[in-house]
Amino acid sequence: MVNEQNELIKRRFEELEEIKKLGVNPYPHRYDITHKASELIKNFTDPKDETETEARKKDIVSIAGRISAIRRMGKATFCHIKDDTERIQLYLKKDEVGETPYAILKMLDIGDIIGVKGYVFRTKTGEISVHCVALELLTKSVFPLPVVKEEITESGEKIIHDAFADVELRYRQRYIDLIVNENxxxxxxxxxxxxxxxxxxxxxxxxxxxxxxxxxxxxxxxxxxxxxxxxxxxxxxxxxxxxxxxxxxxxxxxxxxxxxxxxxxxxxxxxxxxxxxxxxxxxxxxxxxxxxxxxxxxxxxxxxxxxxxxxxxxxxxxxxxxxxxxxxKRIKMVDAIKEKTGLDVLSMKKDDIILYMKQNSIEFDTKLSHSKGLVISSLFEALCEEDLVxxxxxxxxxxxxxxxxxxxxxxxxxxxxxxxxxxxxxxxxxxxxxxxxxxxxxxxxxxxxxxxxxxxxxxxxxxxxxxxxxxxxxxxxxxxxxxxxxxxxxxxxxxxxxxxxxxxxxxxxxxxx
RNA sequence: GGGGAUGUAGCUCAGGGGUAGAGCAACUGCCUUUUAAGCAGUGGGUCGGAGGUUCGAUUCCUCCCAUCCUCACCA
CATH class of the missing domain: 3.30.930.10 (Bira Bifunctional Protein; Domain 2)
Structure with a gap:
């Protein structure tokens, strides 16, 4: 288990303090959202020409979610956030989001929840993304999430790398399982x-x-x-x-x-x-x-x-x-037994059914042997259930x-x-x-x-x-x-x-x- | 409750009687359209827990704990 001595957690608490020193509340009260990720992706169409591209920049949307991947490239950063619909890529440039937000961005981790404003565009490599003009930290995460990487192959197939797979941890920490494992x-x-x-x-x-x-x-x-x-x-x-x-x-x-x-x-x-x-x-x-x-x-x-x-x-x-x-299909219990074994248990004596079970080494609880009805239902359970697909x-x-x-x-x-x-x-x-x-x-x-x-x-x-x-x-x-x-x-x-x-x-x- | 398997870094895993390894993540530096980003460097571990054998155990043995599979109990 992780304890507070853990280096990763300690580091995040330090970042939390630095963020506060910048005058930013790491746990603000609310955020206005205009869209879900799936809507932005579904509604996007490629602009026809340069003028339309420029015009699009005025359609500012606002979206929030949890950071699931982050790629820093000096004065620009790409990250993916997930809301309750889907994941979407964000593109953040230092000169557009501002000094302080970009300083905060440098301290952000996978798991943090952010809100951004910006316009939707398609990157060089073809991914529909939000070009951000504003960034706000909505919740700082201090407990590190497993890092799961998603690769989308050329054929569009999704490959998950380093999936969070430990069954015990998944059940015990279902909130993490839900965040990280999509299915x-x-x-x-x-x-x-x-x-x-x-x-x-x-x-x-x-x-x-x-x-x-x-x-x-x-x-x-x-x-x-x-x-x-x-x-x-x-x-x-x-x-x-x-x-x-x-x-x-x-x-x-x-x-x-x-x-x-x-x-x-x-x-x-x-x-x-x-x-x-x-x-x-x-x-x-x-x-x-x-x-x-x-x-x-x-x-x-x-x-x-x-x-x-x-x-x-x-x-x-x-x-x-x-x-x-x-x-x-409807089938009577005694008919199911007959189909499977050919036995007509109704006309058989109870002791003969028990004998049949012994001879065929069918497991049977002898505590039930006083009742012909329970003998029959035991025979059914032992033999017939396995055919009921x-x-x-x-x-x-x-x-x-x-x-x-x-x-x-x-x-x-x-x-x-x-x-x-x-x-x-x-x-x-x-x-x-x-x-x-x-x-x-x-x-x-x-x-x-x-x-x-x-x-x-x-x-x-x-x-x-x-x-x-x-x-x-x-x-x-x-x-x-x-x-x-x-x-x-x-x-x-x-x-x-x-x-x-x-x-x-x-x-x-x-x-x- | 019986049998089998597993438990090593935050995550995914390798290793093996002589002071512990990889990738990702983290940290430092470079990088303004990247996408499993990249390059260079650094740190990180009570090897599930307790005993035992041994000069020495994370490794072998015993017990315990947890999880998975399976059988039993049980609808």
């Missing part, structure tokens, strides 16, 4: 576009954006370990939400028919390429709809988000070509996989009663999981609204939430709900390999000494 900003612009597009799709269908608690005294709605915190005044433990599902359903009970919320969820589990302890989901709930409605909306939301970023539904993720065009909805999971989903509509009440008694029978529920590039990118149900069954399933596998049960007892209309993993969608649409590349500030271990 990083692009990823986060895309992220914003994607979220905006998804929001637009939901609003188009009349969904209302709402906010529910992050701090919850009972956590639920997903199967995950929570972060625990403490409220001092009330002296009670509180949990950071692992999901907002149970609150959004309360709102459906309350009479909102379509709601959605983008939320940070917090799950106290391992960190890897696709998992960060806090991550973003969008969940939406639609009264009077079922999971077929949700599938349609899900595929449309992703398709539209893709178009918003790429203008097409065809993308390339790493080496894989993906087409996100709706409609996506193009977008697909896997539908109809065993009931043991979730306590919040309604059994298939084809079962009669009498049948359900019988099936529950027989451990070789598996009840399936109206659930779907969308897969893209082998990743689960969401989870959705025809929501369970039978309060008796809901209470029973909570007793078996979920922290009891009496208030939620009461809401279901008050009566929730037939409803479908969806959770979409926003970070993974962003990863796919920005060709990012690690979830940290799509989070501005991913969790890093602190570097305390």
């Amino acid at each position: 990083v900003k692009g990823t986060f612009l895309s992220r914003t576009k994607i979220i905006k597009s998804i929001r637009g799709t939901l609003e188009k269908y009349g969904f209302l954006e709402v906010e529910t608690p992050t701090l919850q005294s009972i956590y639920g709605g997903a199967n995950a370990r929570p972060f625990v915190t403490h409220h001092n005044a009330l002296d009670i433990p509180l949990y950071l939400r692992i999901s907002n599902e149970l609150f959004l359903k309360r709102l459906i009970v309350g009479g909102f028919s379509r709601v959605f919320e983008f939320v940070k969820d917090f799950r106290n589990e391992g960190i890897d390429r696709t998992h960060n302890p806090e991550f973003t989901q969008v969940e939406w709930y639609q009264a009077y709809g079922d999971y077929y409605d949700s599938m349609k909306l899900f595929e449309e939301a992703v398709e539209q988000a893709c178009i918003a970023v790429h203008g097409t539904t065809k993308i390339k993720y790493q080496d894989v070509e993906l087409d996100l065009k709706a409609p996506w 193009q977008p697909a909805f896997v539908i109809d999971h065993p009931i043991d996989t979730t306590p919040l989903c309604k059994p298939l509509r084809e079962y009669t009440l009498a049948q359900l009663g019988e099936m529950k008694k027989d451990p070789e029978q598996v009840i399936f529920v109206e659930r779907f999981e969308p897969y893209i590039n082998k990743w689960e990118v969401g989870n959705a149900y025809t929501e369970l609204n039978d309060p008796v069954l809901q209470r029973k399933l909570f007793e078996e596998t979920h922290p009891m939430d009496d208030d939620f049960i009461r809401a279901i007892e008050v009566g929730m209309p037939p409803t479908t709900g969806v959770g979409m993993g926003v970070d993974r969608i962003v990863m796919l649409l920005t060709n990012s390999v690690n979830i940290r590349d799509v989070l501005l500030f991913p969790l890093m271990k602190p570097l305390d000494k």
Whole structure:
């Protein structure tokens, strides 16, 4: 790490003092800008003749940005500045900007923020630039940035030299990463576009954006370990939400028919390429709809988000070509298993499925062996996920996989009663999981609204939430709900390999000494 | 948590049991259309941290820390 002893930093603090001695405030309050760099470059046309060239000199523009490169040539200086659009070259001559500004210019460094006034012209070597007549220091930078050089070849190709590439430093000092690595900003612009597009799709269908608690005294709605915190005044433990599902359903009970919320969820589990302890989901709930409605909306939301970023539904993720065009394939979990293995797990005994897995050395958690449904879903995960590259909805999971989903509509009440008694029978529920590039990118149900069954399933596998049960007892209309993993969608649409590349500030271990 | 890799100047990297190297950046000088500007010169390091082996460790060994990859856990 850099400390204040660092020679480069010490030098910059000295320069700061010299600038002050010249009577210049290195941190002024504001600056008037007339243009962005991209506008100046886009709007420039070459003058026809000498008279026009002269006339152009009266069109004074004003622009500000951070110095990204500087080339001093004695009494003239070229530098590049970057604003939030692009980089543009500045040409500064001592006899035009004045003595004091030029003295300051001599002390400027890469990273300093300046404002200039001048006219746009094209240099001998062809680069559109600003010929400056005034220079003002807007912010002195005292912490040196990595020096990244851009070379533009004759073919117009851009080569980056000495890129700031240390992954750890990039995440820990994201502000530097954003300044210096151009594509990083692009990823986060895309992220914003994607979220905006998804929001637009939901609003188009009349969904209302709402906010529910992050701090919850009972956590639920997903199967995950929570972060625990403490409220001092009330002296009670509180949990950071692992999901907002149970609150959004309360709102459906309350009479909102379509709601959605983008939320940070917090799950106290391992960190890897696709998992960060806090991550973003969008969940939406639609009264009077079922999971077929949700599938349609899900595929449309992703398709539209893709178009918003790429203008097409065809993308390339790493080496894989993906087409996100709706409609996506739908496949029942048991059919996926049959396609892959030829096994009809419904007619097989539970122990025979387990035997099959052992014989084929398929990893299996024996803690799950009490439930035929969990055995089937383990088999699916072990064998079938790897084939789910193009977008697909896997539908109809065993009931043991979730306590919040309604059994298939084809079962009669009498049948359900019988099936529950027989451990070789598996009840399936109206659930779907969308897969893209082998990743689960969401989870959705025809929501369970039978309060008796809901209470029973909570007793078996979920922290009891009496208030939620009461809401279901008050009566929730037939409803479908969806959770979409926003970070993974962003990863796919920005060709990012690690979830940290799509989070501005991913969790890093602190570097305390 | 297991396995593998990495950690050397502000940045990108090379090196290797005997007082540390390059390019860029910095500093001094020259240079008023340069562009990875150029030319000449100068400075800059607890070689991730702590122990150990050794006459001597940045190099070899052990442990620790951080990051990446991978497996496991986990939606």
